[in-house]
Amino acid sequence: RKEVEQDPGPFNVPEGATVAFNCTYSNSASQSFFWYRQDCRKEPKLLMSVYSSGNEDGRFTAQLNRASQYISLLIRDSKLSDSATYLCVVIHGGFKTIFGAGTRLFVKA
């Protein structure tokens, strides 16, 4: 079993739609969680940190469920520019960073 698992997609959604991604992790001692986005042939860029209390940044909402060991990302009112690969990131052991393989999102007009 992979340490961090994501549905690879692709998710094909129309502009204005709401889309949600989940990511599960296997190490219950994991302590830090993030979502990154990566455009084709570019470097990953930090989208947001994820906290148990949930956090929101504009159209993006992230949530952590420690009991079920998953994190989620919700994107509301999707834009064409949201088309990218979304990477789930989990850190455990203080410094060991594990990336999921990513979920591809295509937003179409």
Place this chain on the structure above:
Amino acid sequence: DAGVTQSPTHLIKTRGQQVTLRCSPKSGHDTVSWYQQALGQGPQFIFQYYEEEERQRGNFPDRFSGHQFPNYSSELNVNALLLGDSALYLCASSPNRGASYNEQFFGPGTRLTVL
């Protein structure tokens, strides 16, 4: 304020050769991590450097080694290159303390092709 920079951008090597990749962290960051990203995969953690020491390592063989300098810049060395080492190599920097602890910022990467 310069972000994370990496050099070179692209590199072509042959099997058995050795390669050195370089990274300068974002201003104010003292921790550098290296990743290998194959096509269609997420980045794989190679190791992390802090205070010029390797403090965490992923599942990579000893052919992969690194160094961090007093100015926090870092090098990744790969010996005895294999075809399977062809990938995008990403460097990320982060602060070791504060609210942004563990928030990593990535450089544009070095694309290594091994022939």
